[in-house]
Amino acid sequence: MKNIKLALVSVSVLFLMTAKNLNAQLNIGGIKTKNPTFNSTIMEPTTGSTQIGQPLASNSGNYTIITIAGSGSVNGGYKDAPGKEAFFNAPLDIAVDGNGNLYVADFTNYCIRKITKDGVVTTLVGYNETEKSGQSGNPARFYGPTGIWISAEDAIYVADKNSHTIRKITTSGVASFVCGSVAGYLDGSLSKAQFHQPNDMAIDSKGNLFICDGYNNCIRKISENQVTTFAGGEFGYKDDVGQNAQFMNPFVIAIDANDNIYLAEFNRIRKITPAGVVTTFAGNIDMQERKDGTGTNAYFRAIQSITISPSGKLYVIDKSFPDAAIRMITLDGQVTTIAGGDQWRHSDDSESEAQLRLGDGPIDKFYPSYGAIGICVDKDETIYFCDQLFNCVRKISKQ
Numbered sequence: 001m002k003n004i005k006l007a008l009v010s011v012s013v014l015f016l017m018t019a020k021n022l023n024a025q026l027n028i029g030g031i032k033t034k035n036p037t038f039n040s041t042i043m044e045p046t047t048g049s050t051q052i053g054q055p056l057a058s059n060s061g062n063y064t065i066i067t068i069a070g071s072g073s074v075n076g077g078y079k080d081a082p083g084k085e086a087f088f089n090a091p092l093d094i095a096v097d098g099n100g101n102l103y104v105a106d107f108t109n110y111c112i113r114k115i116t117k118d119g120v121v122t123t124l125v126g127y128n129e130t131e132k133s134g135q136s137g138n139p140a141r142f143y144g145p146t147g148i149w150i151s152a153e154d155a156i157y158v159a160d161k162n163s164h165t166i167r168k169i170t171t172s173g174v175a176s177f178v179c180g181s182v183a184g185y186l187d188g189s190l191s192k193a194q195f196h197q198p199n200d201m202a203i204d205s206k207g208n209l210f211i212c213d214g215y216n217n218c219i220r221k222i223s224e225n226q227v228t229t230f231a232g233g234e235f236g237y238k239d240d241v242g243q244n245a246q247f248m249n250p251f252v253i254a255i256d257a258n259d260n261i262y263l264a265e266f267n268r269i270r271k272i273t274p275a276g277v278v279t280t281f282a283g284n285i286d287m288q289e290r291k292d293g294t295g296t297n298a299y300f301r302a303i304q305s306i307t308i309s310p311s312g313k314l315y316v317i318d319k320s321f322p323d324a325a326i327r328m329i330t331l332d333g334q335v336t337t338i339a340g341g342d343q344w345r346h347s348d349d350s351e352s353e354a355q356l357r358l359g360d361g362p363i364d365k366f367y368p369s370y371g372a373i374g375i376c377v378d379k380d381e382t383i384y385f386c387d388q389l390f391n392c393v394r395k396i397s398k399q
Helices: 012-023 351-358
Strands: 063-070 093-097 102-106 109-113 120-127 143-152 155-162 165-169 177-180 200-205 209-213 216-224 227-232 252-255 261-263 268-272 278-283 301-307 316-322 323-328 334-341 372-378 383-387 393-396
Touching: 063 334, 093 143, 093 383, 093 393, 102 143, 109 143, 120 261, 120 301, 143 200, 155 200, 165 383, 200 252, 209 252, 252 301, 261 301, 268 301, 316 372, 323 372
Parallel strands: 093 372, 301 372
Antiparallel strands: 063 393, 093 102, 102 109, 109 120, 143 155, 155 165, 165 177, 200 209, 209 216, 216 227, 252 261, 261 268, 268 278, 301 316, 316 323, 323 334, 372 383, 383 393
């Protein structure tokens, strides 16, 4: 992201910093989120064209927001229970299956959680251990799950960033390794290929798996049990074809019904056609502010997650201290803000004042917090996203 390779910020540092600020201040056959990454950029205060305190959401009267699971506390925990009685610890990504069940990458609990349509939270796979679980060689032990994708057959794929591996999980909770081992950059067979902190993945209509290999600045492709570099491979910014294109630490991706890939890098979204042609779809690297518009005339602050709805709309979590927004992009590149914005809070709000924003109701009164990250959309265009700051899962739906 930006013009340097950003170092991974540890979860503990992130939450210490965030707590301090609080106290001072289509998947084809399955819908997918994205998946975010902890990085130093999201902690940086930025100044945009909209003043704090001024509503930004252009469609706020049409939506309501509620918390469906998780405590809503900055103090993370681990507990399987119904709804708000459950505890998460830095939930980072979310996906929904064909039956409406949600799956959450619970980063600091080293596990994958399941939320039923009735809001009951259980642990599908993983162990709540404060050790480097993913280094054990057991595919059911994770060391930093950051991205989730659900296939047409309801197989669950997880990018375990810190162990540099991709896992596959059945709906009954049986986990296996797909590929990856030590940090590196190597194409080849599934048993030999190497990744460096894979953040996210997506599956096209032909069953090909595309992996966002952020540190290696490329998109990798798994087809017929072979891993290849589909696009990118060098750090930089260049629209071109295949490996001639350049990316700046891409970290989340999504795929539309026509197998076009969309990836986010800081405050810009790139598009890759099935033929590997890379173009800039929306956003402008030179403009670190938030503005609705079309294509590169729309501005983002720091994109954290993207997903594509069944209707082809792209939904984006765009956040940078101290606020967050949910943006929507149409097929022709028109960007609008549907929730949140620069009005979320002042940096000197108390923690209790900030938690009031987690109330249930219309989104012109209640907003996504700065912790918004990881997003998915179901067949009814209902939006679900994680809140890594308040350790919960929230829902945005039309009234």
